[in-house]
Amino acid sequence: MSVLRRAETWEISESEEETDVETKPDSKLSDSGRTTTTEAEHHPSSNHKRKTPSATGSTSGQTSALAPPRPHGSVAASPARKRRTREEVEAxxxxxxxxxxxxxxxxxxxxxxxxxxxxxxxxxxxxxxxxxSVRPENCLKSLTVRIDPALLQQDGSDILLDSLAAFEWRFSIESQQLPHSITWTRDLPQVLVYLQLCKNISVVFLNGWQEVTNHVCAVTKALSKRPFKLLTERVELPFCVDGSWASGARVERDGSGLIQVWCKQIQQLNRVSPAVASTVTAAYPSPQLLLQAYQSLGSEEERKGLLAGLLVKSGGKERRLGPEMSARVYRCFTAQNPQLVLD
The missing domain is CATH 1.20.5 (Single alpha-helices involved in coiled-coils or other helix-helix interfaces)
Incomplete structure (x- = not known):
């Protein structure tokens, strides 16, 4: 005989508490399980068959509750932009x-x-x-001729002023330290031209104003050309002799060539031409023979005039060697003073 029984209140309440804890999909599964249990109580004969689906449904509900939630939206998100590290930024x-x-x-x-x-x-x-600036035409512009006024008081002095004005050279009339004198000045911080005179005073005796004028003009031109000449003639060895004949002579082991060296040695003297040197070397083939000839003479005057009278042939003409040249050669080979001027 079958008896229908209504479910107790505590059974429903217990099922509702479990439903509050689970998620919404699990609620449906819990209700299904609860219904299955109730029906199982009404039908004891089918209890074994009803419990198996309920257990399966409960396991499925627990698995659904543990699964991670699916991302919202059906489209996959794009990969994020790669951020640079601090080392890359510093590099x-x-x-x-x-x-x-x-x-x-x-x-x-x-x-x-x-x-x-x-x-x-x-x-x-x-x-x-x-x-x-050192060229003569430009150097003239910096020169000034300074004339002492006492010098212009004499007759004929106007020739000097007229000549300076005609050349357009600068000049001034002013008192000088030495009366009746003429000086030259240049607009330069350092004097490049100098005259080697005693106490820097030049004394020249001239006859008439025309000679004075010519001398002033000559000195002015010489001073204007001197700086440029010094610049162009600057060499490392200024004592070397210039000229095509000033090159060295080759001397062989047998002694050939020594006569050429001896000849060129004499040519180093002032105003000694190749013809004069050849005449001296022909008479005395070596310096030792010339010194022996000087020592054989008794007086100084005889030694100075030893070479005087030698016959010099040059350009088809003949002439005699003068006493002045003979004395210069003698002083060159016998003088003991290195500062002695040969001329």
């Missing part, structure tokens, strides 16, 4: 700083080269200007 910053420093170095090198080129051009310009 990029260092490379940028190096590029900046390289640009600064190149800019400084260009500026330095530009400054060097400018300085080189300035040096060349100054050298060219200095060369132009």
């Amino acid at each position: 990029d910053r260092q490379r940028a700083g190096e590029r900046k420093e390289e640009r600064e170095r190149q800019r400084a090198a260009k500026a330095r080269e530009k400054e060097e080129r400018r300085q080189e051009q300035q040096r060349r310009r100054e050298a060219a200007e200095e060369l132009r």
Whole structure:
């Protein structure tokens, strides 16, 4: 006999508490399980068959509750942008700083080269200007002839002033330290031209104003040419003899060539021509023979005139060697004073 029984209140309440804890999908499964249990109580004969689906349904509900939630939306999200590390940022910053420093170095090198080129051009310009200033035509512009007024009180002195004015040279009339004198000055910080005279005073005895005028003009021209001449004649060995005949002579082991050396040694003296040197070397083939000839003579006058009277042949003409040349050669080979002037 079958008896229908209503479910107790505690059974429903217990099922509702479990439903509150689980998720919404699990609620449906719990209700299904609860219904199955109730039906199982009404039908004891089918209890074994009903419990198996309930257990399966409960396991499925627990598995669904543990599964992670699915992402919202059916489209997959794009991969995120890769972020640079701090080392990469520092490396990029260092490379940028190096590029900046390289640009600064190149800019400084260009500026330095530009400054060097400018300085080189300035040096060349100054050298060219200095060369132009020492030329005679330009040096004349810096010279001034200073005439003492007492000198112009004599008759005929106007010839000097007229000549200076005609050449357009600068001159001034002013009192000098030495009365009746003429001096020359140049607008330069350092004097480049000097005259080797006693106490820096030049004394010249002239007859008439025409000779004075000629002398002043000659000295003025000489002073204007002197700086340029010194510049062009500047050499490392100024004591060497100039000229095509001043080259050395080759001496062989047998002694050939010594006569040429002896001849050139005599030519180093002032105003000794190759013809005069050949005449002396022909009479005395070596310096030792000449010194022996000087020692054989008893007086100084005889030694000085030893070479006087020798016959010199030059250009088809013949002449005698003078006593002045003979005395110069004697002083050259016998003098003991190194500061002695031969002429």
